[in-house]
Amino acid sequence: MTEHEERKQRRLDARSLRGLAHPLRMQLLDTLRQRGPATASQLAERFGESSGATSYHLRQLAAHGFVEDAPERGKGRERWWQAVDQGLVFDTAEFEDAGPEVRGLAEVFLYEVANTHARELSTWLDARKDWSEAWSRGSDMSDATLRLTPELAAELVTRMHALIDGYRSLVGDEDTPDAETVRIHTHLFPINTD
Template sequence: MDGSQDPQLHSLDARSLRGLAHPLRMRLLNALRHGGPATASQLAAKLGESSGATSYHLRQLAAHGFVEDAPERGKGRERWWRAVHRGVLFDGTLLEDRDPEVRGAADLYLHEAANTHTREVATWLGTRHDWSEQWRRSSDMSDWTLSLTPELARELGEKMYELIESYRSLALDEGTPDVEQVRIHTHVIPTRTD
C-alpha cells in the first residue's frame, strides 16, 4: 500500500532492511512503537532478554535511523529510547534484489512480521477473558476467500489501507474512557485450491 507520502513511515531500502531484519531488533522496535519510550533494561525485562543484548541491538537500530534517544525521559546516566517512525513500508522488490544478502534479509523480515502477528493473536486469545465484554465483542478474527486478479487484490489492499488511515485521524486521547491501542493485521495473499 502506498504510504510513501507519510513522513511517519520509513521506506525500507537495502541498507535499512539489513539493519532491521533481526528478530530481536524487530521486537524492540515494536515494543517502542506500541509501549512508548523505554530503557534497554526495561525492554530486556519485557522481552526476556539480557540488557546487554537489548543495548547492542538498540544501538544498531539507532545507526539505521529506526530509534533515537529520548533525553527528556532520562535521569542521570539512564538512556531512554523511542521509535522514530510509527511504521515501515516494505518494498516487495527487495525480495528480488541481485544481492542474496538483501533477499535473505527481506525474507527474514517478512517471516518475523508474520511471527509477530501470530504472537499478537495468540496473546489476545490467551488474555481475552481479562478484557471487558464490550472489548471481547468488538474484536474480530475473520477471513474471506475471493477470486481476484492481481490488480483487484492490490486495489482491495489500498482501499483497506485508506479505511484504516481514516480512523487514525480520529486520534483519540489516551485519557478518553475505554480507549486502547488496537492492532489490525491485514494479509492479502494468493492461495491454491489443490
C-alpha cells in the same frame, strides 16, 4: 490532520533492512513504537534478555535510523530510547533484483512480521476473558476467500489501508472513555486450490 499528527512511516531499503532484519531488533522496535520510550534494561526484562544484548541491538537500530535517544526521559547515565518512525513500508518489488544476502534478510523480516502477528493474536486469545464483553464483540478473527487479479488485490489492500487510516483521528485524547489501543492485522495472499 496536521503534519505533527501525521503517521511517520519509513520505507525499507537494502541498507535499512540490514539493520532491522533480526527478530530481537524487530521486537525492540515494535515495543518502542507501541509502548513509547524505554531503557535497554526495561526492554531486557520484558524480553528475558541481558541488558548488554538489548543495548547492542538498540545501538544497531540507532545506527540505521530506526531509534534515537529520548532526551526528555534520560537522567544521569540512564539512556532512554524512542522509535523514530511509527510505521514501516516494505515493498517486495524493491528487492526482486537484490542479491542473495538482501533477499535472505527480506525473508527474515517477513517471517518475523508473520511470527509477531501470530504471537499478538495468541496473546489476545489468552487474555480475552480479562476484557469486557463489548471488547469481545468488537474484536475480529475472520477470513475470506475471493477470486481477484493482482491489480484488484493491490486495489483492495490500498482501500483497506485507507479505511484504517480514516479511523486514526476519530478518538483523540488519552482520556476518552472505553478507548484502547488496538492492533489490526491484514493479510492478503494467493493460495493454491489444486
